[in-house]
Amino acid sequence: MDKQATIKEIAKKLNVSISTVSRALHDHPSIGLRTKMRVKDMAKELNYEPNLAAIQFKLGKSFTLGVIVPELTESFFSSAVTGIEDAALANNYNVLFGQSHDDVLKEKKILNTFRNNRIDGLLVSLSKSTKVIDHFLELTKNKIPVVFFDRVPKEENVYSVSCDLYNSSIKIVNYLWDRGHRHIALLKGPQALTATNERMRGFMEGLNRKKMKTDPSLFSSSDLTKESSWNAMKDILSQKNRPTAVIAFNDYVALDAMQYVKRFTNLKINKDICFVSYSNLPMRVYLDTPPLVSIEQFPYEQGRRATEMVIDLINKKEIAQTKVVIDGELIELEEIPQTHMV
Amino acid sequence: MDKQATIKEIAKKLNVSISTVSRALHDHPSIGLRTKMRVKDMAKELNYEPNLAAIQFKLGKSFTLGVIVPELTESFFSSAVTGIEDAALANNYNVLFGQSHDDVLKEKKILNTFRNNRIDGLLVSLSKSTKVIDHFLELTKNKIPVVFFDRVPKEENVYSVSCDLYNSSIKIVNYLWDRGHRHIALLKGPQALTATNERMRGFMEGLNRKKMKTDPSLFSSSDLTKESSWNAMKDILSQKNRPTAVIAFNDYVALDAMQYVKRFTNLKINKDICFVSYSNLPMRVYLDTPPLVSIEQFPYEQGRRATEMVIDLINKKEIAQTKVVIDGELIELEEIPQTHMV
DNA sequence: CTTAAACACTAAAACCTTTTCAATATTCGT
DNA sequence: ACGAATATTGAAAAGGTTTTAGTGTTTAAG
Numbered sequence: 001m002d003k004q005a006t007i008k009e010i011a012k013k014l015n016v017s018i019s020t021v022s023r024a025l026h027d028h029p030s031i032g033l034r035t036k037m038r039v040k041d042m043a044k045e046l047n048y049e050p051n052l053a054a055i056q057f058k059l060g061k062s063f064t065l066g067v068i069v070p071e072l073t074e075s076f077f078s079s080a081v082t083g084i085e086d087a088a089l090a091n092n093y094n095v096l097f098g099q100s101h102d103d104v105l106k107e108k109k110i111l112n113t114f115r116n117n118r119i120d121g122l123l124v125s126l127s128k129s130t131k132v133i134d135h136f137l138e139l140t141k142n143k144i145p146v147v148f149f150d151r152v153p154k155e156e157n158v159y160s161v162s163c164d165l166y167n168s169s170i171k172i173v174n175y176l177w178d179r180g181h182r183h184i185a186l187l188k189g190p191q192a193l194t195a196t197n198e199r200m201r202g203f204m205e206g207l208n209r210k211k212m213k214t215d216p217s218l219f220s221s222s223d224l225t226k227e228s229s230w231n232a233m234k235d236i237l238s239q240k241n242r243p244t245a246v247i248a249f250n251d252y253v254a255l256d257a258m259q260y261v262k263r264f265t266n267l268k269i270n271k272d273i274c275f276v277s278y279s280n281l282p283m284r285v286y287l288d289t290p291p292l293v294s295i296e297q298f299p300y301e302q303g304r305r306a307t308e309m310v311i312d313l314i315n316k317k318e319i320a321q322t323k324v325v326i327d328g329e330l331i332e333l334e335e336i337p338q339t340h341m342v
Numbered sequence: 343m344d345k346q347a348t349i350k351e352i353a354k355k356l357n358v359s360i361s362t363v364s365r366a367l368h369d370h371p372s373i374g375l376r377t378k379m380r381v382k383d384m385a386k387e388l389n390y391e392p393n394l395a396a397i398q399f400k401l402g403k404s405f406t407l408g409v410i411v412p413e414l415t416e417s418f419f420s421s422a423v424t425g426i427e428d429a430a431l432a433n434n435y436n437v438l439f440g441q442s443h444d445d446v447l448k449e450k451k452i453l454n455t456f457r458n459n460r461i462d463g464l465l466v467s468l469s470k471s472t473k474v475i476d477h478f479l480e481l482t483k484n485k486i487p488v489v490f491f492d493r494v495p496k497e498e499n500v501y502s503v504s505c506d507l508y509n510s511s512i513k514i515v516n517y518l519w520d521r522g523h524r525h526i527a528l529l530k531g532p533q534a535l536t537a538t539n540e541r542m543r544g545f546m547e548g549l550n551r552k553k554m555k556t557d558p559s560l561f562s563s564s565d566l567t568k569e570s571s572w573n574a575m576k577d578i579l580s581q582k583n584r585p586t587a588v589i590a591f592n593d594y595v596a597l598d599a600m601q602y603v604k605r606f607t608n609l610k611i612n613k614d615i616c617f618v619s620y621s622n623l624p625m626r627v628y629l630d631t632p633p634l635v636s637i638e639q640f641p642y643e644q645g646r647r648a649t650e651m652v653i654d655l656i657n658k659k660e661i662a663q664t665k666v667v668i669d670g671e672l673i674e675l676e677e678i679p680q681t682h683m684v
Numbered sequence: 685c686t687t688a689a690a691c692a693c694t695a696a697a698a699c700c701t702t703t704t705c706a707a708t709a710t711t712c713g714t
Numbered sequence: 715a716c717g718a719a720t721a722t723t724g725a726a727a728a729g730g731t732t733t734t735a736g737t738g739t740t741t742a743a744g
Contacts, residue, residue: 358693358694359693359694359695360694360695361693361694361695361696362692362693362694365693372691372692372693373692373693374691374692374693376692377692377693396699399699399700399701400698401699402699
């Protein structure tokens with residue numbers, strides 16, 4: 001077991017040609033059952049493992065996918081990555097990871113490493129500082145398929161998997177309306193993200209359908225940092241006619257916004273001011289005052305489907321649709337997680 | 343830019359040999375400055391990128407590290423992975439990931455994939471169901487170095503990077519003692535983990551130093567699932583002489599334990615019963631009733647150092663120490679995160 | 685001016701596999 | 715039993731790079 005056996009050795013031991021061994025191992029129809037068995041037995045005996053490096057070199061394929069996500073420590077993305085990993089493994093693909101940390105320069109650097117490694121396909125969730133996607137489109141020119149997921153670009157002619165935030169936002173507005181809210185604020189994300197726009201569009205449509213006013217003072221924007229979210233929340237609260245509910249960009253933003261309320265006001269969360277949000281973070285169930293509802297965006301599913309898509313593209317299969325959109329699900333928290341028996 | 347240029351083409355264009363080009367690009371001393379420049383210029387002009395697959399094949403090295411973690415969605419591990427990624431990239435190594443989901447069978451399967459991909463080294467945080475590490479030791483036989491981090495095995499003759507949980511636990515006991523606690527419970531983890539034992543040893547030592555009694559009724563064990571943690575908490579509370587403080591295995595366990603208290607008792611958390619813990623989860627700051635202190639185990643640092651270690655081993659450098667132990671830091675939460683201005 | 689050393693470069697093998705094309709062996713129909 | 719068809723195997727090239735073992739040319743020393 002010191003050195004890995006090669007097909008050459010198998011061939012020599014059995015007195016057959018290298019090509020025969022290769023074919024036998026691949027179940028090529030032109031090889032007789034007899035020799036096929038002999039070869040396979042010998043392969044097992046010698047503990048033969050194909051030299052992937054050689055195969056990749058020979059075939060000019062790496063059987064490797066590249067994945068770029070903004071931040072692995074965000075539970076959303078680690079879930080997505082898990083979906084990607086599972087789907088890739090199921091199709092015998094490897095996965096190379098990179099984190100952009102929301103920096104477009106880092107994004108490009110990772111892309112370069114990936115190119116050197118001759119990835120067969122790429123999965124990307126865009127950094128929030130990425131305004132132009134030319135560096136990705138260049139890959140497609142070289143016949144390396146790219147599929148975006150969750151943080152997808154606005155461009156039309158690209159492959160993507162994402163969550164239907166437009167309709168989800170309408171659902172959220174309806175939920176709030178049913179609970180009696182007539183004055184709802186939207187704590188937006190960075191303008192660059194399509195996700196921000198989708199939420200906005202759905203929000204407006206939701207308000208319209210219920211004949212609520214769409215006042216521009218209802219919007220406030222965060223770049224997703226704590227400081228920025230605090231400021232946005234401050235803006236929202238400083239209006240003369242204070243909203244009774246806030247739709248936050250995601251649970252992290254909601255968390256920061258709620259923290260602001262707790263620290264700097266004496267408003268009671270989810271009583272005086274109600275929070276709803278997106279992402280449905282697993283940790284939400286541990287909070288005493290969580291966002292009441294959150295949109296489940298199925299990161300695992302998005303990752304899985306994006307992966308299947310890119311593999312189909314690699315194999316030049318027909319793609320049913322270039323833009324897959326997954327329905328978001330409005331998840332209301334199970335009743336009163338912190339029921340004290342007092 | 344359709345087809346990648348090769349050194350062959352560069353050689354042809356410049357009327358030099360292939361070997362000259364190869365050496366020129368590697369700054370080999372035997373190549374004259376003149377030709378070296380010409381080669382490098384031409385390489386740039388043709389947009390030459392070395393074919394890594396060919397190099398890997400030729401050199402029998404993959405420049406790839408394998409990483410196995412139990413669960414990527416746990417913030418601890420995604421931080422560790424970030425540290426690994428950064429260190430690997432800095433040394434021009436790629437990283438292949440796998441999640442064991444705490445299943446030793448999955449662990450072995452991933453290991454197999456990694457072997458086929460001829461990884462140069464492996465980084466592992468053990469699954470909690472892994473009792474024997476033979477499958478890893480087999481790699482070392484094949485001269486593929488393995489470094490364990492955080493969830494390290496008890497075996498002596500292995501390389502590892504971990505946090506000093508023994509002394510951290512003593513620190514925790516001291517902290518609680520200073521706050522007046524004289525009756526402290528330990529909510530342990532699975533017996534299989536060395537981490538469980540280390541905590542236990544430190545806990546006992548801490549109690550001893552303060553002359554507190556080390557009653558076996560002070561221990562309760564969780565397999566890290568919510569149900570199990572609830573049961574463990576139930577045990578702890580059902581004692582006639584109820585402890586005033588609980589040291590939980592980590593913040594996740596603490597969260598579940600606190601959830602139990604909130605749902606099924608009318609004890610006030612951190613007043614009637616105080617929680618302290620390990621991991622220092624980022625989300626801790628958002629909780630109304632967080633574990634008061636938590637041991638920072640520096641996952642990023644652990645990942646980084648483990649990676650540097652495995653790369654040193656690959657390059658057969660002298661290793662200063664086979665077992666790196668990082669000091670844990672007791673992190674007290676910034677005062678009263680939820681100060682209402684009431 | 686000769687000889688040895690230093691310098692600048694080259695030819696060719698090796699790494700392992702897949703695959704095309706060709707060759708041999710077997711079977712079949714008649 | 716003969717040729718044709720089919721089944722089975724083999725030889726060799728190709729893929730891009732590194733590296734060993736040189737070859738030839740210039741420089742320095744004697």
